[in-house]
Amino acid sequence: GAVVSQHPSRVICKSGTSVKIECRSLDFQATTMFWYRQFPKKSLMLMATSNEGSKATYEQGVEKDKFLINHASLTLSTLTVTSAHPEDSSFYICSATWTGQRETQYFGPGTRLLVL
Amino acid sequence: QKEVEQDPGPLSVPEGAIVSLNCTYSNSAFQYFMWYRQYSRKGPELLMYTYSSGNKEDGRFTAQVDKSSKYISLFIRDSQPSDSATYLCAMSGTGNNRKLIWGLGTSLAVNP
Numbered sequence A: 001g002a003v004v005s006q007h008p009s010r011v012i013c014k015s016g017t018s019v020k021i022e023c024r025s026l027d028f029q030a031t032t033m034f035w036y037r038q039f040p041k042k043s044l045m046l047m048a049t050s051n052e053g054s055k056a057t058y059e060q061g062v063e064k065d066k067f068l069i070n071h072a073s074l075t076l077s078t079l080t081v082t083s084a085h086p087e088d089s090s091f092y093i094c095s096a097t098w099t100g101q102r103e104t105q106y107f108g109p110g111t112r113l114l115v116l
Numbered sequence B: 001q002k003e004v005e006q007d008p009g010p011l012s013v014p015e016g017a018i019v020s021l022n023c024t025y026s027n028s029a030f031q032y033f034m035w036y037r038q039y040s041r042k043g044p045e046l047l048m049y050t051y052s053s054g055n056k057e058d059g060r061f062t063a064q065v066d067k068s069s070k071y072i073s074l075f076i077r078d079s080q081p082s083d084s085a086t087y088l089c090a091m092s093g094t095g096n097n098r099k100l101i102w103g104l105g106t107s108l109a110v111n112p
Helices: none
Strands: A004-007 A010-013 A019-025 A032-038 A044-051 A067-073 A076-081 A090-097 A111-115 B011-014 B019-025 B032-038 B045-051 B054-058 B061-066 B071-076 B085-092 B106-111
Touching (some): A019 A090, A032 A067, A032 A076, B011 B019, B019 B106, B045 B054, B071 B085
Parallel strands (some): B011 B106
Antiparallel strands (some): A004 A019, A019 A076, A090 A111, B019 B071
């Protein structure tokens, strides 16, 4: 149980284009989803917290207009990287949890983004 | 000083060895302590979850929390090559807006 999927697993795009990443909880209802970014040999960096039906809460230093997050249902959240640039290249990982289990986040397999 | 300190390693051990992984922290408000395992190019997988102090055992894995020393440990008995991964500690306090604070992760290689 507690399976989270992400799509796509890998994406290469040109600078200036937008990329959408989907995060789905397959066997539970995720009231809260989190989006992380991870650089090589670095720890996870929380970008934003998303509650179903509400606006996402962004961490300090994360541009909300650049990283658009939508959590329209209890099983789906999307992250759109708008006007991507090479410095946005990274490993993006989502996680999900249900009410009362905020500490036990279940992670997706991640999406590797390369912006040329 | 970082809130959570974790030696990145790498740590290399022979198959069958007992592995000890550790994190220290500075925030005495932390109450929840987690260990995640992350294989290369994959998302982290929750291994152990502990509330407050004490020990927790699950198969070959034992998690220990010493709140007086602000020190947590993960022990792996009879280590296997399949245990080769990065192990991340994470912890959080209480309250509605608590979030996880992560360690850098320790890279472990178990050699056959």
